[in-house]
Amino acid sequence: MEKLKFAVVDLETTGHSPEKGDRIIQIAIMFIENGTLTNEYVRFVNPNQRIPVFIQELTDITNEEVENAPVFEEIAQEVYDLLDGWIFAAHNTNFDLTFLQKEFERCGVKRWKGKQIDTVELSKILYPSAVSYRLKELTEELGITLSSAHRADDDARATSSLLLRCIDKVKGLPEPTLTLLHKRSFTLKSDISLLFYLALVESRRVSDKTNLSLFRGIPFRQAERLQQLHPRKIAFPTTQEAKDQLLNQAYSTYESRNAQLQFMDAAWESLRTGTEIMVEVPTGIGKTISYLLPAAVHAIQTNKAVVVSTYTNHLADKIIAEEIHTVSTALSVPIHVVIIKGRSNYISLSKFAEMLLSGESTYDNTFTEMQLLVWLTETLTGDVNELNLSGGGMLYIDRIRKRNSRLAEDEKDIDYHQITLENCKYADLVITNHALLLSDGPSKKQIVDETSGLIVDEGHQLIHAAYKTNEIIFSYTNWKYVMGQIGSESDDQISRRIEKILVRKMWNRSRTRTGLSEAFESFSIAFDHAIQELSGSNSIQRGHLKGSRLHVALNEIPADQTKFQEVFQTMNNFIEKAIAYVSPLDHEIESLSSKEQAILAEWHYWINELRVKMSEWIELFLENGSEGTVWIEQDQRSVPGSLTVIKSPINSAEVIRKALESFILKERGIVWTSGTLSVKSDERFVARQLGVDSTVPVIKLLAPKHFYTGAQIFIIEDMPDIQQVAQAEYVEEVAEAIIQTVMVTEGRLFVLFTSQDMLNKTHELISDSGLLEDYALIAQGISSGSRYRLLKSFRQYEKAVLFGTNSFWEGVDVPGNSLTAIIVVRLPFSSPTEPVFKAKTAQLNRMGKNAFTSYALPEAILRLRQGFGRLIRSSSDTGFFIILDRRIETKSYGKKFLEALPDVPVKKVSLARMVHELNNCYNK
Template structure:
């Protein structure tokens, strides 16, 4: 540790703008010297103005705490003198330091000057896989004590410990990593370069070298996997007593669930007899453990892996992190599990190393490189989704994804994806996603072979994944980005540097570059013409539920075939010339520097990307294949042409599914299809027909225990307006009112589920304008920033929260216990008639003489409805309310089918007022019981 004094500062203020009269209400400074906290200073501050209600709620600082405190004018000089000569540290120096300097100026005392360290910037570099960089989240991840967030004294002390933790982490990094970090650290916004330099000096002095292998000078962690699969004498627990004994080892509050035990028996039978079954297993009975236990035992006995496939990469990771360790504890036997994703999910170290040699970087690119250098010393998977990078950093991440299976000799040991593939042959469990599984079974060189069983979880989504594998997407913004990498001749850009290299080596004249520029301009002109035609073409009035979003089939546009063909021709001409410019350098490669080789590799990379785009253009715009595919255009009137997207996808995935099932059967292994929604009453085989599963394959539907839903209720609100007889705005007003009253009655912790993003946004905005839920955290998908998982994490973090979600929140999210008290269904989840893939499927059914509503629209909606209910009750201890606002469930003949699809739960048909009164009574009773228990 150096001999500097670090002053770790945190402020609580009435707002963000001192120039508009906002003032400090609490200040805390923690002084750190030689790796130790040596003293602290803390004071409330009287702002001499009102503290906004929101700030009082956030900080728990009220007028009572500050009324007897000094004003900042009274302590400004003392604070200024304490800070002089120190390194200023804060968790977001842009706020704390700027606010403090402004207050020093107002009070006419000396401003602080010196070096500063932003612990947000520091934490992002040193903990690149953290899901959040808020102080309270980092404190939780790093086991730093933070008694009360948003109190300056606690926040400053937690930030001081964060600084010390980061400094200690720096000294664990290899000298080569520190050296690479230091070279790029001078462009950071705070003086982190000093910390890195001191850590590098210490590591070199003490010889504290972390001996990691190097790939072309870059340290990286190389995971070790066993050379052979774990095999053990391990018997399946056939009796219920044996099963319960094992389950009780890892679940102290284990609850007997007959269906879970019988599901285990079914999975075991399928794996050992190499048969196939469809198993519907309701949420909350322990489905994942139910199939993992027999799968691991079967693998240990046979010495071959069992494959587990689920819908998303998030669910894949969740199985590995949350469940596999429990199985090992139950069996008291070590087993191995490997997660395998598509190659694009993994880093290409060779591409990363090439980009390190190119010095012309933006701040976002430099920052992302620093994060990756640290991450490479700790990741055992090379899975790029582990990184938490900025939006600009994500563009850099996309450039270092693995694209090719061809590896140079020095890459073979360092390629994470290749190591994961090898590890699959020695793993007991291979955990993957549906898309990769489908794609792999269509390859000649399969990653998945010599396995002993296949379990497909979330199986009702498998057809969606199979279609996605064969989907092609054209994105205007993505195309423009790639075109810009090659076409710009601005100083420092690829084309400009290619011209300079040719001049230096004397390998080409200006004529070929004039040809290249002319070809590029013609290509861009043809491309922009198509974009203009697709964005300006007028269409009949569309469904108002889409808002500013416009969707139409490409075959509704006529007369553009020649324009599409011209883009393909001009692009081919340009690619030919770009490759010719590159090929003329072949003879001089021996005389090139390492940086010039890296630049040439970058040119080659973007040419390959453009070739991929050329193939996609032909697929989307020139190969219509209207019998088997539908092609549609999406655009948003608020951002044209940037929002322009064209998507081509199969109408019917059954052919793909039949090919997949046939390939699996060739392996002669047990196959289990499972999900919480594998059947629809009155049409038991709807899902299996969609999946292409033979009618001879049995369906086994398990039931939750009779008492499982004892604490749940279903409310149908009878005085809501009919969605079919009022305007959308009138219905949204009624929805907003119902949501507000329900939230206030229950204290929050609600999901509000929509089928339309436009209706979600308008309802959310109306509730915000009302200011009636200002005390609640309102989180809206598509409005609030962040991924689905980040939104869900935010929802869980607040006691008083409401999450507004669309399609992806109807299923696949798990919020157990009191974190979720109610789910509000705004509309029955029918697919929009204007949704292009649905319409194509419906048209095909109609053409064959079938009823598209009863054979497609209704069963799909019922499945989604059941999934929505499944979000609510995850265990028999959960109390929950399922609230239906759409009166069609009562007024339409098909409404009864929705209700029959739900578990046997009391259904209450009530007015909004009566429901709110009942919820208030239940909520107050629950709160009283909780206080008694506490």
């Protein structure tokens, strides 16, 4: 490995397309020999054109710096000669090498030939859990110095360090892992196979000292098993002085707050007496530690864990990372904590082993297998959410998730999910998510049976989770994908591989094969006719247009029910024939090779997937009398590919109380907590949707008086009335307000929308204007990545604006000056055509209730409160809450929104006046 010579290259250019006239403005080459950086070549290049302003901002390279530099024609041959005979490496060779080759061609220099290593591709394999593979973020995560991102010299040095770090990691992998990686590395886009080969040769020379276990030849790190802790004597602190003393041990800057101590007492009393309470806790009083501390004491005293349910897996992980050490320090005892998620969050080692044997060789599959092989040498949880995968990678992961509790004999003592469940017996705190809490199955039953209480954090989110976890979703593209896996006649597809096994065993019968093909064709035809019935209906053409996406209730479509029945009948017939087709192999499975058994297991996997889909089909299209609302979504630009049918429950309370029945019957304490559990005009609005009995108190704690002194609310008076103007006109005014606010605050703000369509149009208008080209415009639904990744990007850029829809109104935490303002584009009412909202309001109207005042208004008020809660996270924070929707001033219900917000100054001003006031604030 040390004998390899790398030339690590980075280019800065005027743009991405040399064909359109873009040119190099800086080139850097770092030369690595014997594992050491030995030489550097760094040159500015005159592009013979002005450098675009945004490129100057990005790279900090000015026109003056390149004015006297050589043009690339003068140094092209010199650069070629320097690279000749070296392995070309770059962080995205597809850009740097491709651009360089085009420039060589333009300058009359021959095309460079040689091996190449792409550190993006390499780092994705070796660091499969990295948050981002952009050079700046990746090097920051790995602790590699990158002084000035987007300067060729600094980027090339950082890439060199990254390459050497990757090589060291390759050399440290166990021999069986290297063997499996090397075998798969020939399908990669760069010559990474060379690294795996040399590391494998070296590994075979020395004895492998790995402490990893093997499962069917796959090295993996076993999950840790908890042991029973020695008895710990501990008492809950009953006086203020005792509580302050405990928290002083945990926090060097602890400040006593009455609300925090009141919450601790309330949580303790609920757990101790087995009663239910709801506690609305203001931001900034230390809510999490306030329930974890009494929960830990109660668990230790009863020798049974307390369950803590959070809305997201990320929040569950965050509690472990940031809070548990604090609890242990405060109580001066060790605390055992287990995070448990639904079993489909965990890898099935046996399914992965089968996939490795089955031999599918697409790039996405092979690449994901390589990532998993490295990840298994590191993970202690087996939680696939740790992985950062491509879309194709997620499809692969879906095939190796743990779907049921059955375990192979050699898997029983090592299964990650099973070990996590067993660890719950020895845990003081079991951290889970709302989805698992709402589920029904042996995992949840085991958790409930062995615990002594429940704390539901972000309790109001259980309402949304109740709808989401009980949704049934039909996706045309997903169905076609599954049908393609089992029905394709291509040589590398599963049906052909099964046929080859049957031929080898002399069990292949042409009549059986023909019958199977005819059954699949009948199923496909019936399916296509049913889809035509749905997507081609005149009713759906008249459906509600949301952007270019249509929404229409299924019961509004005059569909021919016999078409849906035919799909069920032909699908059932095909499944029966598909099972019979491989029955000779099932009966003689011991006579098959390991690879053939894996192929047979994959056949059964896809048949089971079809079985699941058949059940969904029945519930969506054939059980018309079942509870819930069913609707169709379809993008008119992509028919029928975008067709989706969704069924959701209407009544969240019934779903939630059924899920919590075992806690209630066993008289275990339940503590509901959130920053928003009530509405001033309807104290029990949230409680009713959660199904909480009217006798359960809602305790509302208050923030310290000085907590919101740094906040101001602005209502912009000269915005057009959103209900009186066309959307395009309103979007123009919104874009102008955003641009002016960003320019004076220098970014660091959220723009909150209620519609993805309006977000898209506003973002497009601002981007096209070029007025904010110096800012990172991060937009949900446009910028790639999850909510968590978008938030991380927002924190990393000093000049950033984040455009978010519903999920950014709450549950995101940006403390300090990273967030200085929030712009509310419109009051957060649900769209009246949103299917669940529409069904819910229709139900209320049938009951003789006013759906607007009893549901739509309090729901919107809660969401606005949650949005405001993003702004002020501590008493030292300052920030501006800017409302563009004038209905908060002009409508009679507007004052209810303002009454629900904290008591902070409200200013009704023009946009120009607000900008002037903000400018004065920032100048101070």
